[in-house]
Amino acid sequence: MKLIWKILITLSALVVLLIAGFSIWAYTPARPMAEAVVALQPDAFVNVSSDGWVTFSPSKGTPETGIILYPGGRVNYRAYAPIAHKLAAEGYLVALVPMPFNLAVFGSEKADEVIDANPEINNWVIGGHSLGGAMAASYVYNNPGAVEGLVLLAAYPAGSQSLANSDVKVLSISGTLDGLATPEKISAGVPLLPINTFFEDIKGGNHAQFGWYGSQAGDSPAEISREEQQNIVLLRIISFLDSLKN
DSSP states (O other): OHHHHHHHHHHHHHHHHHHHHHHHHHTSOBOOOHHHHHHTSOOSSEEEEESSSEEEEESSSOOSEEEEEEOOTTBOGGGGHHHHHHHHHTTOEEEEOOOGGGOGGGOTTTHHHHHHHOTTOOEEEEEEETHHHHHHHHHHHHSTTSOSEEEEESOOOOTTSOOTTOOOEEEEEEETTOSSSOHHHHHHTGGGSOTTOEEEEETTOOSGGGSSSOOOTTOOOOSSOHHHHHHHHHHHHHHHHHHHHO
């Protein structure tokens, strides 16, 4: 009996250590850069509010389209504030959604909360970066008809959740120097997307420059600036949103 108790105590201690280790790992995400912190502030063109997530909305007029963005794995959701702020200045409501353990795999249905809280929005688009993009695709797969568009930033659907026959409109943006969501992985995910998906390959772009959180282990150095890559992403998303209106 003493041996059994020793084994149980040892196993319990190992479980506690594993949980503690995972929590420390999960809750030490990549932090937003100074540019992202600045973008979290309202100005004459954009209102910023926080109630479970950060919402950016145009200061004038009522937006008809809302965009929900899921963050990359172990990336603080505020790191995507600059592009959210700029999209709001163009007339869209944008929600940056935090994730349990900073991993969107634990919160793929979080978009429901945002949609329910904004009944005035007629059209919804969901998107995300890296793991956040994969989980945004998962939301589309599990909730057909809930959104009109899907924006994948260095991301692709899970192999078991093909959207090839979905009516959703999809924009996929990737970097040619991405060391994580490599061009090969993006190409392998093409059959999982609708045939009319819009693809944009950013020449010289990498993985981390889709957000404002610094560099990332395993990524390749970019050959263009973060500002240049972000501007391409912004213009492409705006063009995609305009296409949905038509």
